[in-house]
Amino acid sequence: MVLDGAMGTMIQALSLDENGFRGEEFAGHGSPLEGCNDLLCLTRPGAIERIHDEFLEAGADILETNTFNSTSISLADYALEGRAFDINLAAAQLARRAADRASDRTPDRRRFVAGSLGPTNRTASMSPDVNNPGFRTITFDELVAAYLEQIGGLVEGGVDLLMPETSFDTLNLKACLFAIEEYFDRHDVRLPVSVSVTITDNSGRTLSGQTLEAFWHSIAHADLLSVGINCALGPTQMRPYIEELSRIAPAFTSCHPNAGLPNAFGEYDETPEDLSGTLAEFARAGWLNIVGGCCGTTPEHIRQVAESVAGLAPRVVPVESEEPSFSGLEVLTVRADSNLIMVGERTNVSGSRRFARLVRENDLESAVAVAQQQVDGGANVIDVNMDEALLDGPVAMTTFLNLIAAEPDVARVPVMIDSSDWDVIEAGLKCVQGKAIVNSISLKEGEASFLEQA
Known part of the structure; x- marks a missing residue:
């Protein structure tokens, strides 16, 4: 055509x-x-x-x-x-x-x-x-x-x-x-x-x-x-x-x-x-x-x-790969022969008291440095969790993801948006240009809600 x-x-x-x-x-x-x-x-x-x-x-x-x-x-x-x-x-x-x-x-x-x-x-x-x-x-x-x-x-x-x-x-x-x-x-x-x-x-x-x-x-x-x-x-x-x-x-x-x-x-x-x-x-x-x-x-x-x-044969569309792939600025494909996929969990307010303190105190430059350290240490994916009672989860998730997007060495890996609150997950998905991993949604609210969120 x-x-x-x-x-x-x-x-x-x-x-x-x-x-x-x-x-x-x-x-x-x-x-x-x-x-x-x-x-x-x-x-x-x-x-x-x-x-x-x-x-x-x-x-x-x-x-x-x-x-x-x-x-x-x-x-x-x-x-x-x-x-x-x-x-x-x-x-x-x-x-x-x-x-x-x-x-x-x-x-x-x-x-x-x-x-x-x-x-x-x-x-x-x-x-x-x-x-x-x-x-x-x-x-x-x-x-x-x-x-x-x-x-x-x-x-x-x-x-x-x-x-x-x-x-x-x-x-x-x-x-x-x-x-x-x-x-x-x-x-x-x-x-x-x-x-x-x-x-x-x-x-x-x-x-x-x-x-x-x-x-x-x-x-x-x-x-x-x-x-x-x-x-x-x-x-x-x-x-x-x-x-x-x-x-x-x-x-x-x-x-x-x-x-x-x-x-x-x-x-x-x-x-x-x-x-x-x-x-x-x-x-x-x-x-x-x-x-x-x-x-x-x-x-x-x-x-x-x-x-x-005119008269040339169109391209033959290849078969879609079944290997799961995710992306930040670069792609991560999980293959049968892939090594262990490492998820950096230190950018998680539920799992790191230091990171939680940095976020609560609005020391976001130091919080971003934690993400950098995770990638420098070999993390293939960065897990980001802002589920903490003193935080506005959607705002905190959006702010942090926007900041790490400006750091190419961090942004090259996919993000795992980690929350039990759908509003936080949705806020995260709205500011990530790559293919993120969601952790997690469940059938707790029923099949219809699960399918809509998925």
Whole structure:
């Protein structure tokens, strides 16, 4: 399947000024609107629909909606948070009309619409203040609420699938996936979900520090149609990561790279011939099911990509491993031949009087040092317990987990969230980007409660 290319690149080519973005409806809006590409779904719908048409004519099977920044969180930069639903609804309807026209012209080849859900302009697992590592500008619950609104507009507008993309912080993505499931449950509807992560550079990690394999295991619980990589890198730089993802993910895989790396002027120089040639190599190697383009890719890029992969066999999805895997910034897989898995228990107020005293006295720097000592001593997992009568368990768990997330040597191992209080467990899960271990839930409250919590 062929995905479309860069909506942002095509919008930039329109050379719109402030008035061009405002249109008549927002002529009196109190904040600058130039650069708010998503708003054009309301103020320049014809231009957006023509861009969709160009990508379809180039050979795209899947259109992405022009909604990458259409959460209330991101739209707040333009004082447009109150129009999030409207923008998503309009964007989905525009792409739906364009896709349906193309499908009508070729009834044997249906075109699809993917609702684009960007990562927002906030990060849930990192602090923007180096002097306050436990600080967060956004919470899991705030992300969920914003994504629920966006999803509502996209689904009502007629998308065929949802695509959280350009994920740089896995905790943000987990909030998005949670919101998707919440929306599906509330509205008795279910659509395919495709996700795409961004590997920021040759370190092979996300911006929030996870390796690709750790990222995959953090979201592998979700019911996904596909998982892929997009943005930040050109296809040549993506090669080792696409190969790795193809090996580890028991789902369809996608790749939509930038048109190379940006030059000194922020422009993309990779030609359609070069981009399509590299993606065709990936396809021939059996690594891909979905191909497309990200920043800098035009309809001509997509035309040549579509031609280069036509007739090539799609990747065969591997069988899912039965070995349990967990993750912090790095992955921990428990194999039959694994050595003893060691759990660091000193970050447990019930099991360490010293750690309990440090937490009660708010000496959190020393408390974090205890976690560091545990990992330095060989702990494969860090057990964190805040069940103490004098503590606000959910607050204490959140605060400590946010602090150790800023310590790469500690955060590389999975966390065991240890509590007999479900509120504490839930608070912990909402601030861990990796795949944590829960210790524990039980059938004490009945089977229905157990299954909901699980």
